[in-house]
């Protein structure tokens with residue numbers, strides 16, 4: 001039974017038909033390529049957390065007004081009562097060049113060369129929706145960290161409308 005919910009951010013930068021991913025050097029998702037993000041702290045908004053985590057992990061600055069919320073993902077892991085509630089954002093306006101940090105090694109990838117084999121297994125399910133500009137809501141139920149027991153994805157008309165009914 002899911003009884004706890006933790007809110008996370010996940011930010012993808014886009015430039016010239018490329019997407020910025022970071023190779024996680026430690027902690028949850030170590031050795032996987034992913035967007036940049038982490039837990040929302042109690043004293044900040046979700047947008048502030050998204051910009052802060054991007055800065056901490058890649059040294060890139062983004063204005064919160066440039067972050068477009070494109071998806072809501074929910075991850076559960078069999079036997080773990082915590083649900084990860086992940087707010088996904090994309091931005092194509094930002095300041096500074098990505099640099100390696102203690103947490104991530106950043107790299108731009110061509111959209112036809114995304115390293116799905118070295119990413120979370122849910123990514124190759126929902127990246128195509130993100131890359132075709134769709135808004136969506138996905139839930140994924142994992143067994144361990146490599147097996148998806150079941151999932152469901154729904155395309156959305158607008159994120160605002162979704163959050164009006166999904167609190």
Ligand SMILES: CNc1ncnc2c1ncn2[C@@H]1O[C@H](COP(=O)(O)OP(=O)(O)OP(=O)(O)O)[C@@H](O)[C@H]1O
Pocket residue numbers: 008009010011027028029034035036037038039040075084086087120122123
């Ligand atoms: C299960 N399938 C998944 N697929 C794609 N992305 C996933 C994911 N599960 C977690 N994520 C993302 O991974 C980051 C973890 O963040 P994480 O490093 O744990 O957070 P934070 O930096 O606050 O932690 P510490 O400060 O190290 O405790 C965070 O962006 C979160 O959205």
